[in-house]
Amino acid sequence: MELLQVADALAREKNIEKNIVIEALEEAIQKAGRSKYGHDQDIRAKIDRKSGVLELTRYQTVTEEEEIENETAQITLKQAKRIKPDAVLGDVLIDELPPLDYGRIAAQTARQVILQKVREAERANQYEEFKDRVGEMISGIVKRVEFGNVTIDLGKAEAVIRRDESIPRENLKNGDRVRAYIYDVREEPRGPQIFLSRSHPQFMAELFRQEVPEIYEGIIEIRNVARDPGSRAKITVYSRDTGIDPVGACVGMRGSRVQAVVGELQGEKIDIISWTEDFPTLVINALSPAQVSRVVVDEDANRIDVAVPEDQLSLAIGRRGQNVRLASILLGWDIDIMSEAEESERRAEEFKSRTSIFMEGLDVDDVIAHLLVAEGFTSIEEIIDTPLDELARIEGFSEEVGAELQNRAQSFLDLKAQELKKKQKELGLQDDLIELSLVPSSLAIKLGEKEIKTRDDLADLAADELVELLGEDQMNTKDANDIIMEARAHWFPEEETEEEASVADNETTEQDNDTQESADKNDSSDAA
Secondary structure: OHHHHHHHHHHHOOOOHHHHHHHHHHHHHHHHHHHOOOOOOOEEEEEEEOOOEEHHHHEEEEHHHHHOOOOOOOHHHHHHHHHHOOOOOOOOEEEEEOOOOOOOOHHHHHHHHHHHHHHHHHHHHHHHHHEEEOOOEEEEEEEEEEEOOEEEEEEEEEEEOOOOOOOOOOOOOOOOEEEEEEEEEEEEEEEEEEEEEOOHHHHHHHHHHHHOHHHHHHOOEEEEEEEOOOOEEEEEEOOOOOOOOHHHHOOOOOHHHHHHHHOOOOOOEEEEEOOOOOOHHHHHOOOOOOOOOOOEEEEEOEEEEEOHHHHHHHHOHHHHHHHHHHHEEEEHHHHHHHHHEHHHHHHHHHHHHHHHHHHHHHHOOHHEEEEEEHHHOHHHHHHHHHHHHHHHHOOOEEEHHHHHHHHHHHHHHHHHHHHHHHHHHHHHOOOHHHHOOOHHHHHHHHHHOOOOOHHHHHHHOOOOHHHHHHHOOOHHHHHHHHHHHHHHHHOOOOOOOOHHHHHHHHHHHHHHHHHHHHHHHHHHHOOO
């Protein structure tokens, strides 16, 4: 019973299952037995789970004489019949062994085995406990600080805050109690590795969730967070209840709630922004405290052009571009800040460029070209795609003028297509390259000039090679990846799904049945 009492006490102390400790004891005794009787012996130990009685036995398998590989764990049929007259091939002879007299070395070996098994069980328990807690905030005590990496004692386990996940200039000392965000848990040979962060954007979100009851209850929702750890942060909040001001609730009475978060983040300045579905308004709020004069959203390029007064330019950009960078992260868009004069100059340049396109392509005067640009047309293709009645509604236009413009636009595009076709032929471009949906004719010409003339030539390139060939002003890495993946698609033909195969088989069967019925009718007709 002493074995069971020891196993029970150890299991409670280490918070693991009692059976794991008993199995570790059995393995330790078994190893000690093999040390005494021989390592080649098949010796097994069994502890009764109720009485605690230990059984130490040796197993020998009855084997053909020519097949014996281990003479200590295997025995011939002739030898087995001397011990057990009715023995047959494949039988296992079990001999009970006397209790072991443990020596110092055997006891140390047994102790090491038990400790190893218990340690493995502890690690498995730690991983199972923390693997589903990624995304939670947890508190612990600083155990040691080494080269900027902080080891945190969580009670049942240890975690690490790496230097790049710490708040800059934060000085943590042994014994300090800290809160951090669990962002990763990995199972490794040396045990589960729990990684914490105090610079993660969600750490700030969790702090607000603890300080603001409305966020915890779900009345106020945190939409996005952008941080420059230790310096400044922006957070957008949205209230599901129109009667509650989300910004005021997060700030609290006399700033008590936000100050609690600021204190935890070592004085990090926080801009709390009310989220709205009106995107331009959200952009203006995100760039606060700067005043914005104009916002132009380019959805195709995922870019926002923002014009601000000259005296607000440095404030909008922020120190080392901090304000605009955080706003860009918060919204997920690229933001280009410019002064009102620069924005006006750019608009004038764009207006002039588009006007010249229409004047040249449609052979019209500057008045008509100005009207088209003012109505928002940016390309000749848009004139063809626009219904005639919409063109006729433009001031000074009629259906006859609209029809004439569409005819001229079509003639221009046809002529341009012929020129491109001729250029493609001169460059020797293959049809499989031109037919790619993400490769327009103009891009195909540029590729041909760079000796990329077939689909396989394009597919053999890496994204950075394509960007380098065309120039960063003509191609970005994301678009290059998309184009190359489309070019490589024919290398990996899609396998026919079971459903498609079933439909095809059914269609074939129906066609065969129809053919057979037709043949039967013809035979009947001939017979008649």
